[in-house]
Amino acid sequence: MARLSELLGRSVLCLPITVLIGVFFVVPMAMVLSLAFRPYDAHALVGTEFTLRNFTRFIGDPNYVAAFARTVYISAATTVLSVLLGYPVALHLHRVKSGFARLWLTLIVLLPLMISLVVASFAWMLLLGNNGVINANLIRLGLISQPIELMNTMTGVIIVGTFSSLSYPILTIFAALENIPADLGRSARIHGASDAQVFAKVLLPLSLPGVISGGLIVFALNMAAFVIPFLIGGGRVHVVPLMIYQFTLQLFDWPGAAALGVLLFALTLGCTALAASLAQRRMPWESA
Amino acid sequence: MTLAAPENGSALELRALRKAFNGSTVLNEISISAGHGEFVSLVGPSGCGKTTTLNIIAGFEHPDSGDVLIGGRSIVRTPSYRRELGMVFQSHALFPHLTVFDNVGFGLAMRRMPKAEINRRVGAALEIVRLSGFETRYPRELSGGQQQRVGIARALTVQPRVILMDEPLSSLDAKLRREMQVELRRIQRSVGVTAIYVTHDQEEALTLSDRIVLMNKGVIEQAGTPDAIYSRPASEFVAGFIGEATFLDGTVIEAGPNGVSLRLPGGCMITLPADRRFSAGDTLRLAVRPDRVRLDRQAAGGLDTQVLARAFVGPFVRYVLGLADGTELAAQMPAGAEDLPQEGETVIARIKACDWLVFDRRGS
Numbered sequence A: 001m002a003r004l005s006e007l008l009g010r011s012v013l014c015l016p017i018t019v020l021i022g023v024f025f026v027v028p029m030a031m032v033l034s035l036a037f038r039p040y041d042a043h044a045l046v047g048t049e050f051t052l053r054n055f056t057r058f059i060g061d062p063n064y065v066a067a068f069a070r071t072v073y074i075s076a077a078t079t080v081l082s083v084l085l086g087y088p089v090a091l092h093l094h095r096v097k098s099g100f101a102r103l104w105l106t107l108i109v110l111l112p113l114m115i116s117l118v119v120a121s122f123a124w125m126l127l128l129g130n131n132g133v134i135n136a137n138l139i140r141l142g143l144i145s146q147p148i149e150l151m152n153t154m155t156g157v158i159i160v161g162t163f164s165s166l167s168y169p170i171l172t173i174f175a176a177l178e179n180i181p182a183d184l185g186r187s188a189r190i191h192g193a194s195d196a197q198v199f200a201k202v203l204l205p206l207s208l209p210g211v212i213s214g215g216l217i218v219f220a221l222n223m224a225a226f227v228i229p230f231l232i233g234g235g236r237v238h239v240v241p242l243m244i245y246q247f248t249l250q251l252f253d254w255p256g257a258a259a260l261g262v263l264l265f266a267l268t269l270g271c272t273a274l275a276a277s278l279a280q281r282r283m284p285w286e287s288a
Numbered sequence B: 001m002t003l004a005a006p007e008n009g010s011a012l013e014l015r016a017l018r019k020a021f022n023g024s025t026v027l028n029e030i031s032i033s034a035g036h037g038e039f040v041s042l043v044g045p046s047g048c049g050k051t052t053t054l055n056i057i058a059g060f061e062h063p064d065s066g067d068v069l070i071g072g073r074s075i076v077r078t079p080s081y082r083r084e085l086g087m088v089f090q091s092h093a094l095f096p097h098l099t100v101f102d103n104v105g106f107g108l109a110m111r112r113m114p115k116a117e118i119n120r121r122v123g124a125a126l127e128i129v130r131l132s133g134f135e136t137r138y139p140r141e142l143s144g145g146q147q148q149r150v151g152i153a154r155a156l157t158v159q160p161r162v163i164l165m166d167e168p169l170s171s172l173d174a175k176l177r178r179e180m181q182v183e184l185r186r187i188q189r190s191v192g193v194t195a196i197y198v199t200h201d202q203e204e205a206l207t208l209s210d211r212i213v214l215m216n217k218g219v220i221e222q223a224g225t226p227d228a229i230y231s232r233p234a235s236e237f238v239a240g241f242i243g244e245a246t247f248l249d250g251t252v253i254e255a256g257p258n259g260v261s262l263r264l265p266g267g268c269m270i271t272l273p274a275d276r277r278f279s280a281g282d283t284l285r286l287a288v289r290p291d292r293v294r295l296d297r298q299a300a301g302g303l304d305t306q307v308l309a310r311a312f313v314g315p316f317v318r319y320v321l322g323l324a325d326g327t328e329l330a331a332q333m334p335a336g337a338e339d340l341p342q343e344g345e346t347v348i349a350r351i352k353a354c355d356w357l358v359f360d361r362r363g364s
């Protein structure tokens, strides 16, 4: 990795990509950032003087604070669930010997990423609704008498978020497992570790980097997720990206939208950094 | 009904092991036994089945047929983790996420041994491999040689019935490897553990082993003490693999009670001790070790040769000699010897009759 980046660092090949990132990422982001410090103006939409009011009005308002908390909660729950569900799949993929089976399984794992979120969400609506497949079957089996509210709830958003994010932890954990030399497992076994112990003492700790990176991807993606809360939440699950949408396209309060965006980004970055540093502390063997 | 294992039986016994991968036979009737405390090496060219044999002992592979006995009891159906073995890997295979202490104590922790006992045994093992004081380091903070010592200590703490080693030193550089050979021998002797050592390095096998099992293409070519294998190789393959040798074809001119006379390429005649297997007209495969070839200038009765090349290799001077027809013969003289022949000189190569290794050619 280090060598690759060194090579790229010296190469002129990175010039176009630097320009591209500069023009299409840094510049718009800088514009959003500067918007966040301008007042909202009913006539011109955006004022000219410098202000911090955009931030103070959100940070001081319990409704907005709750929305941020809700966004973090949904993302965190989605992250934990997708890592927990993804791990066994990754482990299975790792243990499959046949190259052919591996290829097919990998394709299946990648499938959710190939289907538009809008389409996937629509499919989930058919499953989760009060008259949907899940509730209908549970009622028919006599397990419940009233349908469980899944549509338009946080639970529904978390379920769909989990399944649409599952590919990432599966792939990162699979890669981490593949990177563990086979001799480590053998050496654990020959020195007295049962299969369960080999997993708990060797595979699991050594695949943690894959768990962490997969988890962080899922968390970041879901902090910024719009489609699923919009379609599955049905306007009742207020998360920050939905509010940014409202501020931008319904209220035309662009400075407010920009400030929400900046706050959301800072929160995502903060949570990610915190999780990464906590993880780093749990893995003292990783630090150089 | 179980039969009590004989007290002085082998520590490890392999009985007629067979193993094939995808239809190609990798092990064919491999039988080996190792006595208690014995250091047995499996030697052979790459791909001859050494690792597969070790993996079957370890339980990572299952033999197609045959049996593995430890202390007289069959273990082929026992899972690896209950076989009470220790293993040292070429890749070291230390757990990167565990400290030296936890690596060495791994097997004991898996057996849920009391903390105090683990402390005691890990301390003792680290002392044996001379790594006391390194307990809190992580593997990546150690040199290759130190890592391998940790690997050895980890295998020793479980007090294995047999310790298995698969080319444990081949990832180390030449100098460190020689140091570690001495170390390994010292440790194995002091602990008294039975060791099965895999290597493709015949010199290492000669240095370390009580007994060498030389394998080739899935069969055992010869098993015996290093001395026996070196001085009485059972086949041409063994003579070529263990130690160095020059191979020559000789034609039997006369075979009788007084000896066997042979003509070598280039016309020189030699006489070997009487052997009833040979008769006039046979072609025999002969071999001679370079260190059994004496060079001198005056006396007759040896092979007339010319020095084609010489090279100084530390304690020895290596010679490549040419017989009259150009056939080459390797020789070796102590570097300190006086009046060493120079390149281009004509010398007499003198080889004692008993130093010729003779392989009957007719069979093969």
Ligand SMILES: Nc1ncnc2c1ncn2[C@@H]1O[C@H](COP(=O)(O)OP(=O)(O)O)[C@@H](O)[C@H]1O
Binding pocket: B021, B022, B026, B044, B045, B046, B047, B048, B049, B050, B051, B052, B053
């Ligand atoms: N798991 C396996 N599948 C197929 N072939 C194998 C496998 N393991 C070893 N072999 C083959 O068996 C032969 C012996 O291998 P090995 O025991 O590793 O040899 P050595 O350790 O003496 O170099 C080789 O030809 C190798 O390709």
Ligand SMILES: [Mg+2]
Binding pocket: B050, B051, B052
């Ligand atoms: Mg091998």
